[in-house]
Amino acid sequence: MQNDVIMAGFGGQGVLLIGKMLAYAGMHAGKEVSWMPSYGPEMRGGTANCTVVISDRPVGSPVIQCPRAVLAMNLPSLDKFESALKPGGLLLVNTSLINREPKRSDVRVVKVPANDIANELKNPKGANMVALGAYLGATEAVPLEEMEKLIRETFASKPAVVESNIQALRRGYELGRAQSQGEDLP
Amino acid sequence: MAKKLMKGSEAIGEAAIQAGCKLFFGYPITPQNEIPEYMSHRLPQIGGTFVQAESEVAASNMIYGAAGSGERVFTSSSSPGISLMQEGISYIAGSELPVVLVNIMRAGPGLGGILPSQADYFQATKGGGHGDYRLLVLAPWSVQEAADLIQDAFDLADFYRNPVMILGDGLIGQMMEPVEFHPDRKPCKELKPKEWAATGCKGDRPTNIINSLFLDPAALERHNHKLQAKYEAMARDEIRCAEYGTEEPYDVLIVAYGTVARVCVTALEDLKEAGIRAAMVRPITLFPFPYAQVRAASEKAKAVLVVELSCGQMVEDVRLAVEGTRPVHFYGRQGGMLVTPEEVVDEIRRLLTVPQLEADHA
Numbered sequence: 001m002q003n004d005v006i007m008a009g010f011g012g013q014g015v016l017l018i019g020k021m022l023a024y025a026g027m028h029a030g031k032e033v034s035w036m037p038s039y040g041p042e043m044r045g046g047t048a049n050c051t052v053v054i055s056d057r058p059v060g061s062p063v064i065q066c067p068r069a070v071l072a073m074n075l076p077s078l079d080k081f082e083s084a085l086k087p088g089g090l091l092l093v094n095t096s097l098i099n100r101e102p103k104r105s106d107v108r109v110v111k112v113p114a115n116d117i118a119n120e121l122k123n124p125k126g127a128n129m130v131a132l133g134a135y136l137g138a139t140e141a142v143p144l145e146e147m148e149k150l151i152r153e154t155f156a157s158k159p160a161v162v163e164s165n166i167q168a169l170r171r172g173y174e175l176g177r178a179q180s181q182g183e184d185l186p
Numbered sequence: 187m188a189k190k191l192m193k194g195s196e197a198i199g200e201a202a203i204q205a206g207c208k209l210f211f212g213y214p215i216t217p218q219n220e221i222p223e224y225m226s227h228r229l230p231q232i233g234g235t236f237v238q239a240e241s242e243v244a245a246s247n248m249i250y251g252a253a254g255s256g257e258r259v260f261t262s263s264s265s266p267g268i269s270l271m272q273e274g275i276s277y278i279a280g281s282e283l284p285v286v287l288v289n290i291m292r293a294g295p296g297l298g299g300i301l302p303s304q305a306d307y308f309q310a311t312k313g314g315g316h317g318d319y320r321l322l323v324l325a326p327w328s329v330q331e332a333a334d335l336i337q338d339a340f341d342l343a344d345f346y347r348n349p350v351m352i353l354g355d356g357l358i359g360q361m362m363e364p365v366e367f368h369p370d371r372k373p374c375k376e377l378k379p380k381e382w383a384a385t386g387c388k389g390d391r392p393t394n395i396i397n398s399l400f401l402d403p404a405a406l407e408r409h410n411h412k413l414q415a416k417y418e419a420m421a422r423d424e425i426r427c428a429e430y431g432t433e434e435p436y437d438v439l440i441v442a443y444g445t446v447a448r449v450c451v452t453a454l455e456d457l458k459e460a461g462i463r464a465a466m467v468r469p470i471t472l473f474p475f476p477y478a479q480v481r482a483a484s485e486k487a488k489a490v491l492v493v494e495l496s497c498g499q500m501v502e503d504v505r506l507a508v509e510g511t512r513p514v515h516f517y518g519r520q521g522g523m524l525v526t527p528e529e530v531v532d533e534i535r536r537l538l539t540v541p542q543l544e545a546d547h548a
Contacts, residue, residue: 020362024191027364035191035362039217040301058328060452062361062445065526 001056003141004064006081007131008049009073009094014128019050021132025142025150026054034062047076054141071135072098073114073128090138090180094131110138110179117171126168133169137176144173189364194329194354197365198262198288199224201336204367207258207286208234211248213241213267216300217356218290221262242267246274253283254396256383258340262288264356265306266297268314275349276315279413280398282382284343286336287321288352290359293495293522301522302356304444307499310353311473318410320417322350322424323472325443329363335470338374342424345375346416347382353472355495356522357445421474430454431465432483438534439487439512440466441480441504446493446525453530464534472500480507489537489546490514493525513546 005022009015016037023035037050051067053059069090072078074097085091087106096115112134114127123129129151136144148166155161192200199221202210210225222238229236239245245261253259263271268289278285289310293303310323322342326332332354339350384394400406431454432439442450447468457464467483469476480503484490490512492501498516505514517533519525536542 020191023362027189027191033191033364036357037360039356039360058451059363059448060455061449061524061527062357062363063524065524065528 002053003055003069003139004051004053004067005069005071005135005141006049006051006064006067006084007071007073008047008077008081009128011046011048013048013073014125015048015071015073016050018128018132019052021147021150021154022052022054022135022142025146026052028150029142029146031055031142032057032059034059036062047074047080049077049081069135069139071131073131074098075100078102092131092134092138092176094127096127108138108180110134110176112172112175114172117175118168121164121167121171123164123168126165129165129168130172130175133172133174134176135172136169137173137178138180139176144169189366191362192329192365193220193362194332194358194360195220195290196224197329197333198336198352199228200367201333202260202286202340203228203232203234204369205258205337205340207260207340208232209249209252209257209259210234210261211237211239211245211252211259212261212263213239213245215264215267217292217302218262218264218288218359220359221288221290225260242270243273246271246278249285250274250278250281250283253278253285254281254384256380256385258344259285260288261285262290264290264292265294265303266292268306268309272309272315275321276317276319277398278349279315279319279321280317281396282347282413283349283396284340284347285349286339286343286352287349288336288354291353291355293520299522300356302445302495302524303520303522304355304446304495305497305499305520306353307472307494307496310351311475311503319413320348320420320473322346322348322420322474323353324350324426325353325470325472326358327444327447327468329358329361330365331470332358333365333367337371341373341375341377344377344380346420348416353444355444417474424471425474425476425479426470427476427479428468428470429465429479429483430468431458432467432486434463434465436463436465436486437488438462438464438537439484439490440464440493440530440534441469441490441500442466442493443469443472443500446495449525449527450493450530452527453534456527456531457534460531462531462534462538469500475503475507477503477507480504481509484508484512487512488543491530491534491537492516493530494518495525496520
């Protein structure tokens with residue numbers, strides 16, 4: 001059993017961070033994991049992305065050409081990675097910043113207004129946590145409790161940040177779960 | 187110690203510290219900048235010294251000088267920077283000094299690009315600098331193995347009084363994976379005190395002189411023979427490789443090293459599902475090369491496929507190992523493009539088609 005995902009967005013949206021958190025939580029849950037950032041020449045304000053693999057077996061390639069899931073936090077990321085997604089794969093779309101419909105009809109789409117939810121929770125920086133939660137809700141790649149534990153440990157010195165991020169994570173998780181009941185990834 | 191999630195470059199830095207490295211001299215270059223960055227903040231914490239040299243040529247001469255003191259010395263760079271260091275590396279090998287070098291390879295030639303490559307195999311294993319010398323070359327395929335091999339590299343360098351190179355690619359430098367350190371680890375070789383080190387003696391013992399200049403040709407020939415005997419000892423005692431699926435019958439043997447071998451492991455799983463029989467040998471030491479192991483494994487196959495991120499370099503050593511007894515094919519990507527498991531599977535399917543097999547055996 002393997003879960004892999006490309007997480008992509010603008011520099012500053014925190015996609016590298018949630019990718020690392022996913023890898024950490026996977027490691028804590030006893031899985032084999034890898035995290036690989038894109039390190040090509042990118043401009044400030046350009047896109048950033050990382051590939052995370054979570055597997056029951058030692059990770060083969062840490063770079064995935066056709067991922068089982070893509071998390072697109074902005075339009076350039078959707079444009080870039082939508083076509084790479086495996087047929088039947090999971091496409092998570094941040095509808096707060098992406099105003100077009102996905103072109104693929106052979107994939108499972110989960111729509112998450114990540115920035116709107118984060119703003120509603122008065123945690124505007126927490127859009128990445130909403131998206132991470134949605135990914136977990138749609139895939140159960142690692143248990144939600146494991147991720148909450150990680151957030152508590154990571155931000156131990158800032159209790160307010162812990163609570164608001166866990167709230168954001170849970171809202172995303174519910175959305176992800178509601179939109180993908182009983183469906184398996186390839 | 188618990189597992190930590192670390193970038194390959196940082197794990198390499200930490201492993202060097204844990205191996206007792208106190209001195210780092212280097213010059214930044216992508217994709218391995220996290221190594222000097224890590225060393226620059228960690229070394230002062232343990233009473234060590236980090237120097238950002240004015241160039242790679244300078245850095246290689248700084249490690250040459252510092253290694254003469256007997257301290258554990260380390261530098262890292264990426265392909266173009268390693269080319270600049272070749273002068274110092276040849277002097278270090280000629281002077282029989284232990285240093286550890288890391289080359290996180292990027293695509294070349296020239297400035298090339300910053301993405302992963304394995305195109306420095308020839309440079310690492312066949313020379314690079316001038317003169318008859320060899321580096322002991324270790325090729326990790328994961329962050330954990332990179333950390334483990336760095337620690338062994340310091341022991342091997344001290345034992346043989348020879349530069350040891352860790353040859354990784356951009357993926358090894360950039361990716362994060364769980365890694366565990368073993369602070370109570372024992373050296374992988376039995377090490378003697380460094381009585382040759384130039385530490386200052388104030389007349390208490392004969393002066394130690396570290397030098398690669400021998401103007402007397404007979405003395406230089408003797409020195410060369412001594413170096414060759416060392417390389418023969420490495421070939422006898424230090425070969426490391428891993429085998430995958432060689433206990434079952436197979437038709438194709440893959441030979442691959444570093445992160446490419448991981449891609450090939452995924453391909454082996456896909457091939458198995460498709461009912462195609464294949465196995466793999468992964469050299470971990472590139473010098474000394476596991477000729478005998480590759481030869482033995484090839485004898486159970488109809489054909490051999492070498493997969494590299496280059497235009498075909500290790501394939502020459504595989505051909506030397508097989509000595510014409512099996513057809514040796516090559517598949518590679520260049521320029522920072524990566525091999526995918528699907529490509530390896532397709533290539534093996536192609537090799538197993540009847541016309542190709544007949545051509546192989548014509």
